[in-house]
Amino acid sequence: MNTTWSRFNVTSIVLGFAFLYLPIVLLIVFSFNESKLVTVWGGFSTKWYVSLFHNQGLMDATWVTARVGVISATVATVLGTLAALTLTRYTRFRGRVLFSGMVFAPLVMPEVITGLSLLLLFVAVGLDRGFLTVTLAHITLTMCFVAVVVQSRLISFDRSLEEAAMDLGATPVKTFFQITLPVIMPAIVSGWMLAFTLSLDDLVIASFTSGPGATTLPMKIYSQVRLGVTPEINAACTILIAVVAVGVIIASIANKRREVQRQLDEQAAQRG
Amino acid sequence: MKSLGSIRRDFAPWNDPNAKPYIQFDNVTKKFGDFTAVNNLSLTIFEREFFALLGASGCGKSTLLRMLAGFEEPTSGRILLDGQDLRGIPPYRRPVNMMFQSYALFPHMTVEKNIAFGLKQEGMSAPDIEKRVAEMLRLVKLEQFAKRKPHQLSGGQRQRVALARSVAKRPKVLLLDEPLGALDKKLREETQFELMDLQQNLGLTFVVVTHDQEEAMTMADRIAIIDKGEVMQVATPAEVYEAPTSRFVAHFVGNVNMFEGKVAERTAKTTRIAGASGAQIVVDNAVDTAPGADIVFAIRPEKIKISSKKPVDAVNALEGEVYDIAYLGDMTVYHVRLDDGQMVRASTMNAARITEDPLSWNDRAWVSFRPDAGVVLTR
Numbered sequence: 001m002n003t004t005w006s007r008f009n010v011t012s013i014v015l016g017f018a019f020l021y022l023p024i025v026l027l028i029v030f031s032f033n034e035s036k037l038v039t040v041w042g043g044f045s046t047k048w049y050v051s052l053f054h055n056q057g058l059m060d061a062t063w064v065t066a067r068v069g070v071i072s073a074t075v076a077t078v079l080g081t082l083a084a085l086t087l088t089r090y091t092r093f094r095g096r097v098l099f100s101g102m103v104f105a106p107l108v109m110p111e112v113i114t115g116l117s118l119l120l121l122f123v124a125v126g127l128d129r130g131f132l133t134v135t136l137a138h139i140t141l142t143m144c145f146v147a148v149v150v151q152s153r154l155i156s157f158d159r160s161l162e163e164a165a166m167d168l169g170a171t172p173v174k175t176f177f178q179i180t181l182p183v184i185m186p187a188i189v190s191g192w193m194l195a196f197t198l199s200l201d202d203l204v205i206a207s208f209t210s211g212p213g214a215t216t217l218p219m220k221i222y223s224q225v226r227l228g229v230t231p232e233i234n235a236a237c238t239i240l241i242a243v244v245a246v247g248v249i250i251a252s253i254a255n256k257r258r259e260v261q262r263q264l265d266e267q268a269a270q271r272g
Numbered sequence: 273m274k275s276l277g278s279i280r281r282d283f284a285p286w287n288d289p290n291a292k293p294y295i296q297f298d299n300v301t302k303k304f305g306d307f308t309a310v311n312n313l314s315l316t317i318f319e320r321e322f323f324a325l326l327g328a329s330g331c332g333k334s335t336l337l338r339m340l341a342g343f344e345e346p347t348s349g350r351i352l353l354d355g356q357d358l359r360g361i362p363p364y365r366r367p368v369n370m371m372f373q374s375y376a377l378f379p380h381m382t383v384e385k386n387i388a389f390g391l392k393q394e395g396m397s398a399p400d401i402e403k404r405v406a407e408m409l410r411l412v413k414l415e416q417f418a419k420r421k422p423h424q425l426s427g428g429q430r431q432r433v434a435l436a437r438s439v440a441k442r443p444k445v446l447l448l449d450e451p452l453g454a455l456d457k458k459l460r461e462e463t464q465f466e467l468m469d470l471q472q473n474l475g476l477t478f479v480v481v482t483h484d485q486e487e488a489m490t491m492a493d494r495i496a497i498i499d500k501g502e503v504m505q506v507a508t509p510a511e512v513y514e515a516p517t518s519r520f521v522a523h524f525v526g527n528v529n530m531f532e533g534k535v536a537e538r539t540a541k542t543t544r545i546a547g548a549s550g551a552q553i554v555v556d557n558a559v560d561t562a563p564g565a566d567i568v569f570a571i572r573p574e575k576i577k578i579s580s581k582k583p584v585d586a587v588n589a590l591e592g593e594v595y596d597i598a599y600l601g602d603m604t605v606y607h608v609r610l611d612d613g614q615m616v617r618a619s620t621m622n623a624a625r626i627t628e629d630p631l632s633w634n635d636r637a638w639v640s641f642r643p644d645a646g647v648v649l650t651r
Contacts, residue, residue: 163343164376166363168390168441178389182380265424 024241031234038229048235058236061220064131065200068216072138073195079139080146080195081188087147088154106144114141115208122209129211137209138202142195149194153187193251197244285318286494293352294319294477295340295445300349302335302501309335311501312349322471322478324492326485326524332501333481337447340479341370354444364393369443373450375434377422383409383433384418390441408436411470428459435467439474446471448480452487464490485525489513497521513572518651522570529576529616529646531569535561542643545569551612553588556644571646576618576639578606580631586640592616594635608637 031049035042052058083103090096106114118137119129127133161183165175181188203218210219217240221233285291295317302310309332317323325333338344339351342363351358358366369390378386387408391401409415412432422430431454438446451467452460468491471478482488488495489509497504497512497520505512505521516522519530531553536546543561545553555569583589592610605619616639631637 158374158376160372160374160376161378163341163363164370164372164437165378165389167341167368167370168437169364169393170389171364174393179378183378262423265421269424269426269429 027234028238028241031231031238033231033234036231038231038234048231049239052232052235052239055232057215058217058220058232061215061217062236064134064214065217068131068135068138068206068214069196069199072135072142072199073192075135076139076142076195077146077188077192080143080191081150081184083143083147084150084154088151088157103147104144106141107148111141111202111204115205118205119208129209129214131214133209133211134206134214134216137205138195138199141202141205142198145194145198146188146191149191150184150187153184157184190251193247200240200244283320283493285321286316291318292355293317294321294354295479296352297336298350298352300336300339300346300351302332302339302344303347309501310339310346313501313503315496315503315506317477317479319477320475322468322491322493323480324488324495325479325481325498326488326495327483327498328524329483331498333498334449335501336498337370337449337479337481340445341368341447342366367443368445368447369438369441370447370449371434371438371451373453375422375430375454377430377433377437379422382419382421383414383425386422386433387437387440390437394441404440408440411439412436427454428463431455431463435470439470439476442474443476445477445479448478450482451480452484453482460487467491489525497524499524515647516570516649519568519570519649522647522649527573527617529571529573531571531614533567533569535563535565535567538563543648545648547612547614551590551610551614553590554643555588555646555648561648561650565650568649569646570649571641573605573617573619574603574621575645576616576641578608578618578620578631579638579640580629580635582638583640587643589638589640590616591636591638594631594633594637597631597633606631606637608639610639 030038030041032044032046033040033042034045034047087096087100087103115137118133118140122129122133122136157180161179162175165179166172170178201218202216203222206216206219207222210216215223217236221236224230224233293316295315297313297315300310300313301308311332313332313336315336325336327333335344339346340353340358342358342361342365345359353366353368378389381389384405387405388401391404396404405418406415409418412435414429414432414436417425417429417433422433425433431451435451438448448467452463455463464487467478480488480491489512492509494506494508495512496506499520504524505517507515512521512525516525516528522528522530531545531547531551533545533547533553535543536552537544538557538561541557542554543557545555545567547553553569561567577583577586582591590610592608594606595609595615596607598605598607601622603619603621605617608616608618610616618639
C-alpha cells in the first residue's frame, strides 16, 4: 500500500473534507459566539445553550419531534419488516412486481409530491392536521427504507434455519419469533434507526402535513431562520449534530467490535 | 457360502415376505411447475435400516427426503410412515428429524440451546432437558463446547452439533441430507463409522441422501439409485456393485467395462456374445435373452486378468496393446486397447512388492476373465 502523502493527495482530501464539513464547523463555532451577531466573532460563550433551554417554543418542538420520530419509526419498522418478509418469501403471488414497485416508490418520489398528496388525502378524509397526521406521513415516508434494509438481510437468510426449527417441532409462529426475528434483528434495529433519523430531519413533508400545536424541530428552526439566524439556532443544531454523531459513532464501534470478536472466534475454532 | 447379501448378516427384512415396511413411498410423483422431480416412484424402507438414496445432483433424491420431512407435499401418490399416511401433516408434527446439509445451526444460540431446542418444543421439563442435552453432548464428544456459539466451532464440530440436535428428540426416523458433504476426506471417513455406530446404538432408522457412492456403499444396508426422479435399482451395496441391473447403475457405481454385442448362441449354461467388431465372449446365463438380441456384458476392472502371454485355460481371452498405466500404490490400473479397438480397463492388486516381467506401455497383452465375472444387461 502506498503510504506517502503526495501534495495532490493532501490537497484533494483537504478540499473534499472542507466541502463536506466547513459549513458544519462554522455552525458549531458560531454556536459558542458571545456576540448576538451571527457572523461576527465576539468571544467564547455557552450562553446560547442556556437560553436555548429556556426557549419554550424550541423545547416544545423538540419534544414533538422526538415523539413523532419514535412512534413513526416503530410503526414503520413493523410495517416495513412485514413488507420485506412478503417480498422475499412469497416470490410468486399475483401482483408481486406491482407490490414491490409500490413499496419502494416513495424512495424516489419527490418529497413535495408525497407531502402534497398526503395533505390532499388528510383534507379529503377530514382528518385534522396535527400530531397524528405528521406521524402518519412519516410512517409512509420511512416504511420503504426499513423494507429495503430488512429485505437485503432476508435475501441472505438461510431458509433451512426455519425448516430446521419446524422440523424440531416449532410451529410457524414460534419459528418466526424464536429463530427468524432474532437472526434478522440487527437489520430491523438499523432500519428503525434509519427511520428515526429520517423523521427527525424531515422538513418538507412535515410542513405539508403538520398543523397547529405539532410543530417539529426542523419546522421551528426553519421558521425562525426566516426571521434571522440567531446563535440559539446554531446551538440547537449543534446539539442535534452531536446526538446524531454520537449515535453513528456508537453504532459503528459496536459493529467493528462484533466483527473483530467474530474473526477471533473463528480463528480460535479453526485451531480447534 | 456364496452370497450377494447384506453385511449385517442377521438383518435383511427386505428378504422376509412377512416383514412390515416402515416407510413406504407409494407411486409418489412430485412436480415443480413443468418439471417432474419425482416420477411415480415406489420405495419401501424397513425399521432400523440404514437406507441410502444415491444419485447425481438434481435427480430428485433430496425432494424425496423433503417430502418425508414434510417440507414438500407429493403432487400425487402417498407416503406412509409406520402405516400412517403423512399427507397434510406439517413438519412440526412428524416423528422424523432431519440433519441439514448446511447444518442449519441457530447462530444466536449456544451449542446447548441448539440441542435443547427440539426438546423445549416438546414441552419436556427443564431437568429432563438438561439430562438429555448432557447425554447428547457426551455422545458426540462435545462436552466442553456446550457454551460456544456455532461460529466458534470448526466444521467437524458443527456437523456433530447438527447430528446431536437431530437425534436429541429420539425421532423414529432420522433423515440426513448429504451429512458429510462439507467435511474433508479424512474426517469424512472417520465420521462414516461414527454414524454407523450411532445408528446401531440408538436403533434408529436412517435415510441418508448422498451423491457419493463410496459413502453410500460404506454406510448403508441398502442403496436406492435414483435417476431423473425414478428408482433404477434398490439393493445391498454388494448387489449394486456386483449385480447391477442396468447400464446406468453399472456406470454410476464404480468403474466398469462394457462389451456391446448380440446373442450369438445359447446353450444350457452359457451364452455366446458376438461383439460388434468380431470378438466373441462366453458368459454364464443370467437373464433370458433370445438369439440376436442386443445385450451388454458389464465387467468390473478388478475381475479382469492381464498377462503378457495368452492364458492357457481361459474361456475368454482377448488380445490388445497396453495404452496407459496408472500406478496407484495399492493397485495398478491398465488401459488396454483391444485389437478390435475397444478400450478395456483392468486393475491388479500389487500384492507383491516386486513383479516379474512387468507390462509397459505399448506392450502386447492379453486380458482374460471367467464367464461368471460380469453381468449381462439388456437395458
